[in-house]
Amino acid sequence: MESQDTILVTGGAGYIGSHTVRQLLKRNEKMVVLDNLSYGHEEAVPVGAVTFVRGELADSSTLESIFTQHRIDAVLHFAASTYVGESVSDPLKYYRNNIAAPLTVLETMQRHQCKRFIFSSTCATYGDPQKIPMAEDHPQQPVNPYGASKWMLERVLKDCDRAWGLKSVFLRYFNASGCDPNGEIGEDHDPETHLIPRVLMAIAGEIPAITVFGTDYPTPDGTCIRDYIHVNDLASAHALALEHLRKGGESTAVNLGTGRGFSVTEIIKTAEDITGKRVPVEYGPRRPGDPSELICDPRKAKEVLGWEAVHKDPRSHIEGAWKWLTGPKRGRYSR
Ligand code: UDP
Helix, strand or coil, X not given: CCCCEEEEEECCCCHHHHHHHHHHHHCCCEEEEEECCCCCCXXXXXXXXEEEEECCCCCHHHHHHHHHHCEEEEEEECCCCCCHHHHHHCHHHHHHHXXXXXXXXXXXXXXXXXXXXXXXXXXXXXXXXXXXXXXXXXXXXXXXXXXXXXXXXXXXXXXXXHHHCCEEEEEEXXXXXXCCCCCCCCCCCCCCCCHHHHHHHHHCCCCCCEEEECCCCCCCCCCCEECEEEHHHHHHHHHHHHHHHHCCCCCEEEEECCCCCEEHHHHHHHHHHHHCCCCCEEEECCCCCCCCECCECCHHHHHHHCCCCCCCCHXXXXXXXXXXXXXXXXXXXXX
């Protein structure tokens, strides 16, 4: 067993996980990345700087060997399936990957008395907004299996706290976007469904056009409003959540957003402004399950973690994503 405290990062080869790993390296953290590469990319892992294990969350022998070889003092849990639409058509995949599989991680943690867990949760655990902006005490009534699976794992974590003292921070992300400004790592989903990358893909000619899902919402320009949170701001929140638990902090839930909302049309206009190119736009019907507005109340994150978003304007998200798309990797890791 190695003597230095080590963080286990599940899903560390994915979009948000890989950005967080980079930030934690700057803080001299030692890490083991566990990823099955079903969504993640090995190229996104700084091999040499961290230990990379390609394996399944649900494989107890893989977990046991990680916890035996390393002194794991905390787990950052990113690994998950995250497509809302797919979760509706294939709910069991979501309940298996997002609830059943992490149980093996938790069982291993319990055996090894590792009691710190940072969980990538989501504003989708709230369901349709009853009040804007949304604070952590907003009712949790998820409207799709993705949100439900994340909400259920929060419940599991609370029960583990009561039973054996596991301390968790639930980080409820709003709309993650942007890329590290160095252009080396970025967002590479297959399929890509998110607004900002798709707008830029349309500009780059990779897709014929962006379809705006609904123009009849009760918002000033009729399109949906979201709170876009930069991936590096999410990464810094993870570092602070870890600090909170290492200092003996209690389990808590924290929203991560900027507190400001931008419409689909505003995002398209900003992308045109940054790139100097026109976005080919088509207008389509509403996407099922999309609430008109999601805006975070970020005050608790500041109070509890001392965290605040740095990138409050989606300009910097779009600039980073454009650099990634037009950079040497052209927005894609090798497959
Ligand atoms: N959106 C859109 N066209 C697209 C993708 C997204 O109009 O091709 C809209 C979507 O309806 C939502 C917003 O952009 O209002 C953000 O969607 P995204 O999929 O990026 O994130 P989500 O809000 O689903 O987490």
